[in-house]
Amino acid sequence: MTEMVCRCEDITKEDILKAIDQGYTTLDEIKHVLRCGMGPCQGRTCIPLITRVVARETGKSAAEVSRPTTRPPLQPLSLSLFAGDEE
Amino acid sequence: MREKAEAVIIGGGVTGCGTAYSLAKKGLTDVVVLERGGLCTGASGRCGGGIRQQFTTEANIALAMESVRLFEQLSEELDTDIEYEQGGYLIIAYEDDVDQFRKNVRLQNSLGLHSRFITPAEAQEIVPLLNTDPIAGATFCQTDGHANPFRVVHGYARKAQEMGVEINKFTNVTDIVAVDGHIQAVRTDKGTVKTDTVVNAAGAHSRDIAAMVGVDLPNKPYRHEILVTEPLEHVLDPMVISFKTGIYFSQQKHGSIIGGIGDPEEPSSYNLSGSLRFLKRMARTMVELVPAFGHLNVLRQWAGLYDVTPDAQPILGWTEGVDRFCQANGYSGHGFMVAPKVTELVAELIVDGKPSMPIDDLTLSRFEGEITGEAYVVG
Structure with a gap:
């Protein structure tokens, strides 16, 4: 059965295992090659799941797996919101 | 090792x-x-992944043209889809850009690059969502484009x-x-x-x-900021840029709009944080050129360092x-x-x-x- 881990970008657990097998063992690297965490959920759904997979496969605890860089804004906001403001 | x-x-x-x-x-x-x-x-x-040949020095034009020839075969050579699109670069010309842009096109043409000066109406044919009110024309080169770095x-x-x-x-x-x-x-x-x-x-x-x-x-490092929007249906073929405002943006194969804008007041530093000042300047300038983009949500902003020589x-x-x-x-x-x-x-x-x-x-x-x-x- 296919286990979906990143719903924004359609990434499965199998995709994650393949990336780890290719030597991408940090969350930032996996994000770069698979795009997971780059969708509208901004990683809230997928990153905890992927962290667990990476931890298990690399023999680390979840706390030892490096977090991907958090990028602003904290939630998606429209361009017109920023365009309307005076400096 | x-x-x-x-x-x-x-x-x-x-x-x-x-x-x-x-x-x-x-x-x-x-x-x-x-x-x-x-x-x-x-x-x-x-x-931003842009691939441009419209430069103003012979050395840069030649390096970029030769690189485009290589980019054209790179997906095949590397056995991976590099998401290369040759949708062109549309360089917005404001009134006081026009004379210089015409000279640039002449130099580029003399080196074999098929860039051309076009009217606002022609620019709108290439980018239907473009607001042409503030612009005096544009230069365009179809073989410019972008790929996924x-x-x-x-x-x-x-x-x-x-x-x-x-x-x-x-x-x-x-x-x-x-x-x-x-x-x-x-x-x-x-x-x-x-x-x-x-x-x-x-x-x-x-x-x-x-x-x-x-x-x-x-060399000196300078922070340059950039953002990405949520993905949308395909609406934009070329990379759109302006040297006057310093803005550039394009639509990736994936659907998102990626773009940035230079800041003349940015000091040399290794700072990589994102600023609200950038978001506001970027949003204002992009929405003026493409008003429909005002509806788009920004998903992330980040920064990288230009390695700048004299x-x-x-x-x-x-x-x-x-x-x-x-x-x-x-x-x-x-x-x-x-x-x-x-x-x-x-x-x-x-x-x-x-x-x-x-x-x-x-x-x-x-x-x-x-x-x-x-x-x-x-x-």
Whole structure:
């Protein structure tokens, strides 16, 4: 059965295992090659799941797996919101 | 890590990995790449992915045109879809840009590039959502475009490794050992590699690398910010840019709009944080050009470092005073787009002793004389 881990970008657990097998063992690297965490959920759904997979496969605890860089804004906001403001 | 190598490349971005690939293709596989983070995590992984040939100096135009020829075959060569799209670059001309832009097009045409000056109405045919009220025209070159830098860099790296190159990620260079102007070894936090040849492809950190052997590069780092929106249906073919406002944006194959805007008040620094000032300037300028984009949500913003030289052209080739120390840096915001040709030339210099295109105008020693620079820097 296919286990979906990143719903924004359609990434499965199998995709994650393949990336780890290719030597991408940090969350930032996996994000770069698979795009997971780059969708509208901004990683809230997928990153905890992927962290667990990476931890298990690399023999680390979840706390030892490096977090991907958090990028602003904290939630998606429209361009017109920023365009309307005076400096 | 290997104890010795015929060449060591410092930097795992598009220049470092591209050089590793080009060297291996020429038969030199006894090569070690050293990267302090993951691959493609410096400027290569932070850039807008644009591939432009519309420049204002002969050197930059030639490097970019040759690179486009190589980009056109790169997906096939690397066995990976680099998401290359030749939707063109539309360079917005405001009233006081027009005379200069016409001159630029003449120079580009004389070198064989099919760029042209177009009217606002023609620009709107290419970008139907464009608000042409504030613009006086544009220049357009259909064979310009964009690609996915991650795909390119990881593609180069994988092919280089398959041919025998060793790539060491998360390995920080701490020193270069040289005796009487001859390199002996490169020291890292994971061990030492003996070599007599080093390629300095460390982007905005190239100055620190050069200083390890007493070479003073004139490069300065500048933060450039960028954002990405949620994906939407395909509405934008070309990269749209303006030198007056410093804005650039394009739609990726994936559907999102990626773009940035230069800030004339940005000081030289290694700052990589995102600012609200950027979001406001970017949103205002982009929404003026394409009002419909006001509805789009911004998903993320980040920043990367331009490695800027006094004439906004790269520094390539051997270094006076240190034998077999090759510079491949100082791209001033244009590293990704010229990487295919630049890395081929660097490999030719190292293996054959002579590149197939003259790079004398781009060596470090040019800064001893008078400087004529690239006027077309954006973002």
